[in-house]
Amino acid sequence: MIDDSILKLANKIIKAGSKSFSSAIKLFDPVIRYKVLMLYAWCRYCDDVIDNQICGNRSKFLKKNVSMKHKLKILRIKTKRACIGFKMKEPAFLALQKIISIHSFPVHLLFEHLDGFEMDVMERTYITLDETLGYCYHVAGTIGLIIAHLIGVKEKDTLNCARNLGIAFQLTNISRDVIDDFYVGRCYLPLDWLRNEGLNKSNFVLAENRKKLFKVVTRILDVAEFYYSSSLVKLNTLPLRSTLAIVTSWSIYREIGIKIRKYKHKAWNKRQ
Numbered sequence: 001m002i003d004d005s006i007l008k009l010a011n012k013i014i015k016a017g018s019k020s021f022s023s024a025i026k027l028f029d030p031v032i033r034y035k036v037l038m039l040y041a042w043c044r045y046c047d048d049v050i051d052n053q054i055c056g057n058r059s060k061f062l063k064k065n066v067s068m069k070h071k072l073k074i075l076r077i078k079t080k081r082a083c084i085g086f087k088m089k090e091p092a093f094l095a096l097q098k099i100i101s102i103h104s105f106p107v108h109l110l111f112e113h114l115d116g117f118e119m120d121v122m123e124r125t126y127i128t129l130d131e132t133l134g135y136c137y138h139v140a141g142t143i144g145l146i147i148a149h150l151i152g153v154k155e156k157d158t159l160n161c162a163r164n165l166g167i168a169f170q171l172t173n174i175s176r177d178v179i180d181d182f183y184v185g186r187c188y189l190p191l192d193w194l195r196n197e198g199l200n201k202s203n204f205v206l207a208e209n210r211k212k213l214f215k216v217v218t219r220i221l222d223v224a225e226f227y228y229s230s231s232l233v234k235l236n237t238l239p240l241r242s243t244l245a246i247v248t249s250w251s252i253y254r255e256i257g258i259k260i261r262k263y264k265h266k267a268w269n270k271r272q
């Protein structure tokens with residue numbers, strides 16, 4: 001069942017794509033780790049295709065001419081084909097088929113995840129916190145739900161904890177990457193909250209506005225705290241190694257937010 005070549009590649013991808021997650025994943029038991037690695041390979045591939053990157057790294061070698069809309073359409077078609085058993089070529093879709101062949105989970109969550117990419121492709125702006133949370137659900141809450149299914153979670157309350165952890169991670173990710181995201185035309189901060197500080201989606205990035213930006217980001221981190229704490233409620237119902245892996249990723253990623261609070265308006269001078 002465990003196909004070595006795909007496993008080796010997936011390990012390389014998560015090491016390049018995320019120091020944070022590649023360390024925590026080691027604590028899962030081998031079978032769950034394999035499934036989560038396969039899922040990461042698909043997620044990272046989709047994110048890289050849409051962002052025109054390789055493992056999260058901007059790459060000058062990638063061609064820029066294909067429209068993001070077209071790339072998203074292809075991702076949806078290939079994911080659908082992988083789900084219904086087509087013979088796939090790319091490792092990301094072979095990895096996805098590995099999961100589907102050993103563990104059934106609601107595959108509609110894969111398409112809800114891609115719906116989050118559609119918001120990026122449409123260069124969506126987010127007026128209220130609710131709209132920002134909707135984006136977080138699609139790009140990360142769905143991943144939490146899939147991982148919970150892969151761990152064997154069935155219980156609704158526990159699935160909600162997994163969804164909430166994904167949302168907490170994404171709120172942290174938004175806070176960490178707010179300046180970098182601006183330079184690729186993205187702002188996930190609620191425009192209402194920027195307006196409260198006299199900012200807008202064009203000037204929040206200016207050096208003279210960093211202290212005001214930090215006030216908005218602190219509010220986002222406070223919301224993330226709500227999701228971090230609500231994600232722990234049902235952790236004790238999971239197998240021990242899964243709890244260990246999740247608590248480790250919980251602390252590592254949440255630490256990024258603690259560093260942002262510590263460095264305040266200087267938090268974006270280097271990557272936390």
Ligand SMILES: Nc1ncnc2c1ncn2[C@@H]1O[C@H](COP(=O)(O)OP(=O)(O)OP(=O)(O)O)[C@@H](O)[C@H]1O
Nearest residue numbers: 016017018019020021054055056057058180270271
């Ligand atoms: N200064 C930066 N600005 C934007 N992206 C960066 C920067 N440094 C690293 N990255 C991207 O983040 C990814 C991992 O980089 P790095 O190892 O520094 O952070 P990380 O701890 O892995 O982040 P994560 O929170 O994703 O685990 C890479 O995909 C890289 O492209």
Ligand SMILES: CC(C)=CCC/C(C)=C/CC/C(C)=C/CC/C(C)=C/COP(=O)(O)OP(=O)(O)O
Nearest residue numbers: 017018056140143144161162165166169170173
């Ligand atoms: C609590 C229970 C029952 C289960 C836990 C379920 C899990 C592990 C939920 C977390 C899901 C998850 C890992 C979502 C992705 C979050 C996220 C912000 C990913 C971004 O990846 P990075 O590599 O950090 O970001 P970049 O793409 O910006 O580099």
Ligand SMILES: [Mn+2]
Nearest residue numbers: 017018019056
């Ligand atoms: Mn990363």
